[in-house]
Amino acid sequence: MKTLSRDFAVRILMILATVFYSADSVADDALLDTTAFSKQYLVQLSGTVMNETFSGAQALLTLMTPAPGSSNPYQLIVEGFPKKNSRNSFFWNAEYSEMTGFANEITCDIKRTFVKPVPMHFIFMSPALLNVRDVLQEKDKEQEIAAEKVALPTLINARAGKLKLHIYSNSVSGTVWMKGYDPVEHAFVQYSARLYGRRSYNLKSKQEIKK
Numbered sequence: 001m002k003t004l005s006r007d008f009a010v011r012i013l014m015i016l017a018t019v020f021y022s023a024d025s026v027a028d029d030a031l032l033d034t035t036a037f038s039k040q041y042l043v044q045l046s047g048t049v050m051n052e053t054f055s056g057a058q059a060l061l062t063l064m065t066p067a068p069g070s071s072n073p074y075q076l077i078v079e080g081f082p083k084k085n086s087r088n089s090f091f092w093n094a095e096y097s098e099m100t101g102f103a104n105e106i107t108c109d110i111k112r113t114f115v116k117p118v119p120m121h122f123i124f125m126s127p128a129l130l131n132v133r134d135v136l137q138e139k140d141k142e143q144e145i146a147a148e149k150v151a152l153p154t155l156i157n158a159r160a161g162k163l164k165l166h167i168y169s170n171s172v173s174g175t176v177w178m179k180g181y182d183p184v185e186h187a188f189v190q191y192s193a194r195l196y197g198r199r200s201y202n203l204k205s206k207q208e209i210k211k
Contacts, residue, residue, distance in 0.1 A: 045194070170199045
């Protein structure tokens with residue numbers, strides 16, 4: 001009799017554990033709760049582009065409910081901050097990529113196509129715009145700084161890329177790479193970066209063309 005009681009108790013505990021585990025899984029899958037239609041994060045970027053390392057770039061990451069008819073579980077926008085065309089930042093619109101989501105992880109792949117470009121890009125200061133060879137020969141940092149003040153970064157349209165994120169209620173981290181053709185350098189350029197950031201509220205990037 002005691003054995004039957006013990007077996008019954010074990011089965012009850014197993015059922016309860018399954019229920020609680022399922023509830024936690026559902027909670028983890030819901031990156032947006034019922035009271036919020038979007039979440040915003042201010043992220044820091046560091047990485048490499050055309051063998052040049054960079055750090056200190058910023059971007060705004062906004063996670064939203066998907067548009068009606070979208071096959072993606074979420075809509076995700078990443079854009080440079082404080083300016084949309086900030087150097088070494090990037091623009092990502094998840095609607096034009098293939099998204100998979102599991103628990104707190106989101107992965108976006110740019111749809112492989114060379115026929116119709118996707119409206120996603122990264123911002124890069126082509127070395128040709130800075131006359132890098134002259135700068136290196138003269139070892140004149142002031143000349144490079146002066147060139148940066150008048151030169152506009154090049155917008156490189158992405159032809160391939162992947163964005164992978166770990167999103168939590170108050171923080172986000174991940175990696176991104178994008179590859180596109182630089183019309184100034186006449187060569188393909190790859191942008192790779194790590195990103196991390198915290199939850200932010202009511203921030204908005206500015207659209208500036210001139211420096």
